[in-house]
Amino acid sequence: MKMTMIEPIETEKSLRRPEVGAAGSAPVSGGKPVMDVRELRAGYGSGDxxxxxxxxxxxxSVTAIIGPSGCGKSTFIRCLNRMHEVAPGAECRGQVLLGGRDIFAMDAVELRREVGMVFQKPNPFPTMSIYKNVAAGLTLNGVRDKAVVRGRVEESLRGAALWDEVKDRLDGPATGLSGGQQQRLCIARALAVEPKILLLDEPCSALDPSATARVEELIHALRKRLSIVIVTHNMQQAARVSQRTAFFLMGELVEYDDTRKIFTNPSDKRTEDYVTGRFG
Amino acid sequence: MSVERHFDRDLDGLREAILRMGGLCEGMIHSAVKLVIESDPSLLPGITEREDRVNGLHLEIDELCLNLLALHSPAAGDLRLVAAALKVNSDLERIGDQAVNVAETGCFLSNLPQMKLGDVPRMAELAVAMLKDSLDAFAKKDVELAKSVIRRDDEEDRLKSQTFNELRSLMQSDASTIQRALDMILISRNLERIADHATNIAEDVIFMVLGQDIRHGVVPVDDVGDETRAAAPKSGS
Structure with missing residues (x-):
């Protein structure tokens, strides 16, 4: 595997926030920033x-990332917890600050505890029970007290709106759950280590409408406690669940604004064409 | 890369239906005012026949809009067009009703001794021009034309007040004119309402084109953005 190149930007000029009016610096409504991404460039060796x-x-709050296939939205969120750099030949430059700390200077395990991730396809640990799946992150982080683990597992399963469905079969195999339940289990697993941010990469693309609705309700509930960044191809989903939406096109951030604005009156013609289905 | 959308054909159909309905309403007002000016009740059946068609389009356009919303989940400019079409549809239906009111009142008047029409023909001319221009603004997405419609509404209101005052004085001085004067007040009131509906349509056009809601004077018409989206795209990062 090629070494990941991280090149923090050090000049005073490049550390400044982008000027007001640039797409990425649109005023943040709904709270102060928990994560600040600055001039992030990433690629796989053959170009950014x-x-x-x-x-x-x-x-x-919930931030939705939308854009056509290949626009870089999955690469973007994979940079936010340094999952990008585990890919062969991956490169990443720029700055991502989590609560003021440069994530590229942090221990990756510590970072991923603070910035959890759920993928497109539910990926519970296939050999583990439901209980052990949720406890896995805690065990990895050295939590040994069984009472603490038990409490956190229940709390996480309740937080993921799954407790009532699995409380009587916690020792059963995680793979015995339906697709929607498995995805909520993965969310519970991520919640168990109490992240500040949850990254969701197309979390509903493999789910039916009913399971999708449950995950969306869960997203609404979770944003009272943490920040969520969701990549989705489903623009109605982006409109339903998020407060802010970023539109990516060919690796660039075209527009970042309140979701209501993006879907009713976007500022950029390219955003308008995308959200109205004229290209993509 | 743009793709041709089946949805675009449906939106074209919606625009076309709105303009067809608007054309019928314009014709109804023309005929209703002609009926009043020429005391010619024979024009009434042609007006009520067109009202039936307007009512049919009212239902058809509502259904078309609901289908577009339910089946296509439109966003951005498409969403604003459908939302505007729903409201314009209601305004046009009311305009049709008011044209019938003018015509029916004109029929009553035709059985009475003639009286001076005063500013009523001028009010009718202004209301019809406002309706025509609001529909042109809808068809061409013309914000400046829509703004000019909104500005003209004050003149229509002034003419209505003047007409009311003159007719009130007439009734006070000559009790035999009361019935006719009341009918003329009803006619001028209906014409003024038609101009109000045309103003609503113009406001909807501005919302449709710019995404700016200017109703109830929240944005003075002179402050309505003159930069269209096409002229001021926000650049990327």
Whole structure:
């Protein structure tokens, strides 16, 4: 695997926030930023996929990332908990600040505890029970007290709106759950380590409408406690669940604004064409 | 890269239906005013026949809009067009009703001795021009034309007040004119309402084009953005 190149930007000029009016620096409504992304560039060795993204993720809110396939939205959120750099040949430059700390200077395990991630396809640990799936993150982080673990597992399963459905079969295999339940289990697993941010990469694309609705309700409930960044191809979902929406196109952030504005009166013609289905 | 959308054909159909309905309403007002000016009740059946068609389009356009919302989940400019079409549809239906009111009152008047029409023909001319221009603004997405419609509404209101005052004085001085004067007041009131509906349509056009809601004077018409989206795209990062 090629070494990941992290090049923090150090000049005073580049550390300044982008000027007001640039797409990435649109005023953050709904809270102060919990994560600040500045001039993020990323690629896989043969050129950049992201061409200098700057945006702030507001506290306790849902930020949706939309854009056509290949626009860099998954690469973008995979940078936010340094999952991008585990890919062969991956490169990443720029700055991502989590509560003022540069994530590229943090221990990756510590970072991923604070910035959890749920993927497109539910991926519970197949050999583990429901209980052990949720407890896994805690065990990895050295929590040994069984009472603490038990309490946190229940709290996380309740937080993921799954407790009532699984409380009588916690020792059963996680793979015995339906797709929607497995996805909520993955969310519970991420919640168990009490992250500040939850990254959701197309979390409902493999789910039916009913399971999708449950996950969306869950997203609404979770944003009272943490920040969520969701990548979705489903624009109605982005409109339903998020407060802020970023539109990516060919590795650039075209527009970042309140979700209501993006879907009723976007400022950029390219955003308008995308959300109305004229291209993509 | 743009793709041709089946949805665009449906939106074109919606625009076309609105303009067809608007054309019928314009014709109804023309005929109703002609009926009043020429004391010609024979024009009434042609007006009520068109009202039936307007009412049919009212239902058809509402259904078309609901289908577009339910089946296509429109966003941005498309969403604003459908939302505006729903409201314009209601305004046009009311305009049709008011044209019938003018015509029916004109029929009553035709059985009475003639009286001076005063500013009523001028009010009718202004209301019809406002309706025509509001529909042109809808068809061409013309914000400046829509703004000019809104500005003209004050003149229509002034003419109505003047007409009311003149007719009130007439009734006070000559009791035999009361019935006719009341009918003329009803006619001028209906014409003024038609101009109000045309103003609503113009406000909806501005919302449709700019996404700016200017109703109830929240934005003075002179402050309505003159930069269209096409002229001021926000650049990327």
């Amino acid at each position: 996929v992201l061409h200098g993204i700057s945006l702030a993720v507001p506290e306790r």
